[in-house]
Amino acid sequence: MSTQVLTVDQSRPLVNWSKLWLLAMAGFAALSILTLLGMIIWMSLRTGVPGQPSAYTLKNYAALLGDAYTYKVMTTTLIFAAVTIAVSVPLGFIFAWFIERTDMPHKTVAMSVLSIGILFPTFLKAMGWVFLLHPRIGVINIFLMQLFGLTNAPLNIATVPGIGFVQGMTLTPLAYVMISAAMRGMNPALVEAASVHGVSKLRTLVRVELPLIWPALFSAIIWMLTVAIAAFDVPGVIGMANNIFTFSTAIYFMINPNEGLPRYGLSGAYGTIMVGVSLILMIPYFIALKQSHKYQIISGKSYQPRPVELGRWWLVAWGLLGAYFLLAFVLPLLAIFWVSLLPYVQAPSRQALSVISFERYTQIAFDSALLGAAWNTVLLMVLVPTIIVVFCSAISWIVTRSRLRWRVALDAIAFLPHPVPNLLFALAIAYLALLVSNVIPLYGTIFVLMAVYVVCWISFGTRVLNNSMIQVHRELEEAAQVGGVSTWRILLKVIVPLIKPGLIYTWIWTSLSAYRELTMAVFLASPKSQVLSTYIWGQWHGGGLGDAAAIAIVMIAVMSPLVTTFWIYARKQQHVASSAT
């Protein structure tokens, strides 16, 4: 059976509309990605603001490379990213090892504890950390100073390593997900051989397991690096007020300057350099991914590796996980809740207790702008994943089912938004929307946000759906084709039901991403396209710390049941998808 799926059959109409539609959708998506990337480079070669005539010039690169501030920002970003990796990857590894490789009790609870971390927006946790570990108002610092009679705060979150630590803590669940998948696929025979030969558990971990999952660890490191470079949440919430500027916040000030007009050209030059760096970083990432297959030599589904017996050490495992949950989730949320009850930020005391009230919460109930932001958020949570699923299905179908020559190029283009910092796409679309605002009045609307979310998360959707489609044998499709069924019907009646878990997983994951997203939204939101994250950011950045805290608590309370249900369902679908392998 070697029927070429996209070759023209003489007995059928010359124009296959359903295939053309799929090609058009995939082509449109690919073109959008390339246009936005091209826009960044184009911006970098121009001066002035969109719409102003400008000659092509390399002035922006000269200005950027000749400014000592650039190197200061780059150094800060690299230190921030290094600390982020140093915190998230080891913690992710330790938790993955406990959950995947040991007999730790209540693993499902442990997995849920880590999953919860992914669900809640990073910037909310960052707000909580300010109230916990700031050297002057951090509750933990005040407690430690009182306990040990210290004159200076022992911990300081308002430093580059400090914000790196917070970012690392928030990315730990993601690192866990990446590493645990590799651990599940690791060949346990080598570990068991070490055990038979009397090698200690620690030595086995360091000498056998670590090298085995090194490709996955390396992939996680590169991934964390790209996320940290682009992250706006933590550097924005903690860094900006404390004179700490990373790549993302520096670009934010180039586009929203306190002196003069936005410097799109300069930010374009910044962006072009970052795109180059990101693409270079992808080379070792791909090499690592390729190498990882060498280690996946599990012989069969029935093979059950013997878990490492923890004995009493399970207490340490749960102690670590509990401490993480407390620090990364419970305490920041409690701190936000506390601040939301006060007329102004104060450390817990008898005096502070006497002035707490729920006044801010009653005000929120009548805030129509907040309702508007909530509506926009829900709209994005529904429309973005739906569009992504449609476009990604078209791309993945062409990549995995067709024999088109350029399908590899299409796959590579679809993957591009993965390594490139997402805020650059936001920057490019802001520029483009301004440029064409006379012809297509989309500037400042929710559609701009929608478009950039779709473009940026296409890479995620195509990775999941490529894997799902590869698992569907061609015979089914070919049989339908022989029976004269159209491509649309084959897609809808044969392929979609088979890849349903992958589709649902993609839908839910991107929906949750739309709920959490701040980095891109903060560059694009206008009064008519406010979402919950930008609304809270506006309050926080405008000095309304208590109001921001109260809205954050309401956002978490209202959205948690929905988000958690989504997540549980997504996990189930992921299991269904993986068990079909």
Add this chain to the structure above:
Amino acid sequence: MLYMMIVCVVFLHALFSTTSAHAQKLEQIIAEAKKEGEVTLVASASTFGGKKGFAELENHFAKRYGFKARLNLTGGPSFPQVAARIITEQKAGAKSSTDLYLGSDGTYVTMHQEKALQMVNWSAIFPWVTKEMEIFPQESVLVYASFHGIIYNSNSIPKDKAPKSYEDLIDPALSPTWAGKMAIPAYIHWLVRVSPIWGREKVLAFARKLAPLVGGRLRQGEEERIVSGEFPVMASTGGALEAMWKWQTKSAPLVGLPGSTPATMSYYQLAVPKNSVHPNMAKLLIALMVTRDGQSVLEKHDMRSSHLIDGTLMAKYVKANNLKLQDPKELNEVFQKADSSLDEELTKILLK
């Protein structure tokens, strides 16, 4: 012939549009505003009392103009950032994100120079608006005046170690209390304001000594971060006294004082960008803000007001203290003639 006709048409169109803009009557504006139905201001989330203040303004608006409309506040970037956005949108041919612009002298000079604002004959249309309130004639209207100065947390800085002027901030005998913890504004306008009093060299020398003491940068409206003790002192903010009055009503430990002698002022103005989506609603809201009703909302929530409106807090304060305030038009000239190299140098020293 064709050329002559085109010239005539263009001339007549320009003449007609100019005449109509100047001759616009309050009734016409109200009729147009009714069709628009809403207005949006992008500014700090606490502006004019935030959500609460805007709800009260809606009621005053309905009473004054005889129809209900939605007055929206969107928490957004700082004054200079909003100005930059409006100008960018205008140059790109897009509609403005905000229907009206709130800012102080420094940014208004830029808006004026960029011709970004609509010409409105405020004092001719609205009987309660005086010529004196039009800081940039037929462009902007003064909504409140503020003393520029220092704010500090009285719990973090004892009275005997507290600064009494900008110079005290860099005094080696006092500065160890706030070294590395002091916040400065995220912009350098406050020092440009002092430059006519101190001179360029003194301003630069001051900035160089200040830079190592800086621990963070805040925008106006972020006084809660001083109240909380996150930063013990903020070197300068527009509205230091008003911030103190506002927070002391909540028993918060905030002290504010003018930073220089004579005290420098900030004149906060409202105007309608040329590319405003709801220009008529914007005009009505601006005019409302300079009525006693509008000022009462400002006073209630922000303790701010205009010294040009009888009976306001600021008018009473100026009268009681027999103060002669800086002439806003002179202040505009300071910014118009501002040496751009001073701006660049100050930015390099303090903000990079």
